[in-house]
Amino acid sequence: MGKLVVIDGGLFTTVQDAGRFGFRKYGVPVSGVMDNSAFELVNSLVGNSPETPVLEMTLKGGKYRFESDSVIALTGANMNPTVNGISVELNSSLDIKSGDILDFEYARRGCRCYLGVRGIWEIEKILGSYSTYNEGDFGGIEGRTLQKGDQLHWKEIQADFQSYTSSREEIPYYSSKLTVEFIPGPEWNWLSKKEQDKFLSTEFKISSESNRMGIRLNSDFQIEGKKREMVSSGVIPGIIQLPPNGSPIILMKDGQTVGGYPRIGKVLDIHLNRLAQVQPNGTIRFKKSD
Amino acid sequence: MESGSLHLNGISWSVFRLGETAWLLQPKVSENVLEHIHSASDLLERSKIDGLQDIIPAYDSITLIYDSQFKYDPGKISEISPSREPHLSREKNIFEINVCYELGMDWNEVEVKTGLSKEEVISIHSTQNYTLAMMGFMPGFIFLEGLDDRIAVSRKEKPRIKVPSGSVGIGGNQTGIYSLESPGGWQIIGRTTESFFDVKKTLPTKLKAGDRIRFKPISKEEFDKVVAKNG
16 A cells, blocks of 8 residues: 655645536536646656646645655746756656655746656545545545645556657746646637737736636736626636726636636646646736647 | 527527627526526536536626637537526525625614615515525625615725625625625625535535525624534
8 A cells, every 4th residue: 555644735736637528517627637637648658547636736846755666757837846956857757766755845937846656546535536626625536735734645566667758849838937828718709809909919927816716817908898798607727707997817726617707718628737837926917729 | 799699498588798708698588587508507507518617696697618629519518408497496595594684784874875774674684585686796696686686786986895694785786795704895694504505515505696685684692602612
């Protein structure tokens, strides 16, 4: 049996998987990893099946003690990971010995780091998923972020395993200046041509109030025309909502299931992965997808 | 932006693209909009369309979300209801839900804004039949349609950080129930002992969009008794 003990949970660390599907009609958000490409890579590096959960660490990763020999990998943000004080590589299978201490600092580049552990994790599924939905207090470990003293257990996989390191081309460069492409949403044409042009030429700053529910953006962008009301209607991660104050919110994985703000666009999923890696105070621009 | 239309359950629907794998359907009718939405959502659920992951019924739309491995095909959706006539006659569950109005937290504001006494508001609120319009924005939040205009009250200026689970509230011309403790800006006029949402169950709630709801006033003593019995 594999085991890990949390010495320090870091800033905001949760158990996540691909997400919780089929319950959005009851208001249950999809949850799951914010950066799907880093998630897929980390499970591949440890030879796990793609539905295995991982730890998603945000901005500052925490500290963990392994109580069994284990195979792990780290992908996503670079939080200067060390094992027993010695730097280790991201994007590579790593052998860990029982008693080893895995430690992280503040993210140097990127925002979210993923820890994959080879094995079959022993966590209760809630509504078909291991993902933590922090706002609703369910999923993962008691529906919350990891805390000192928490333990993770997993069944070891006996099959042969070939360690490997990702090729350079597979590893994205996480820039703090990002351009994301979007599909125009149902209410895109509520904006005048002038407002649309302004939206496309504005550089937005990511607010520190951003979280797993939504990325909040600040700028001098304003809606000039008459503000129209709409009734609540379905939304999904990636939807760009435009509240009357003109500060867009990009809904993320723990975002609500219905909303009443105009949906001016939907950020492409491949760009949502990159967006999840931009730290607060980073900037983004929008480009209309063809 | 509108990207076409399709035929479903005897009526025509506008289709809007919401994402790479998500579409929004809006019924092209001016009457019984909610009934058309609930009947069509039911039909879509029952038809088990390949790759259709989530269906979100709302006030004037149905959102369809597909697994990215699958392709949305409007023809496939039209195929599930070859009939030219809409079917709106699905069996509706009726639930009677107890409410202890004494546990309301915003009676002063509600009385001032409606110009009615607490007793008058309770009488109006508990004699109406409501339709469960939709669930969302939070797990198990229940939006009910059918509130009497006389007791419509605008939301609180400053939302509460914590509204207790089971709270019954009024927000504009809607009434609703907070199944789980959450932040919220509705005027709270009472609380029910009933629990509508349990994530530990395979089916987290017995309610669904389209169900009928009635409120039955209970005293604080009865409320406490039920709570004690339920442990």
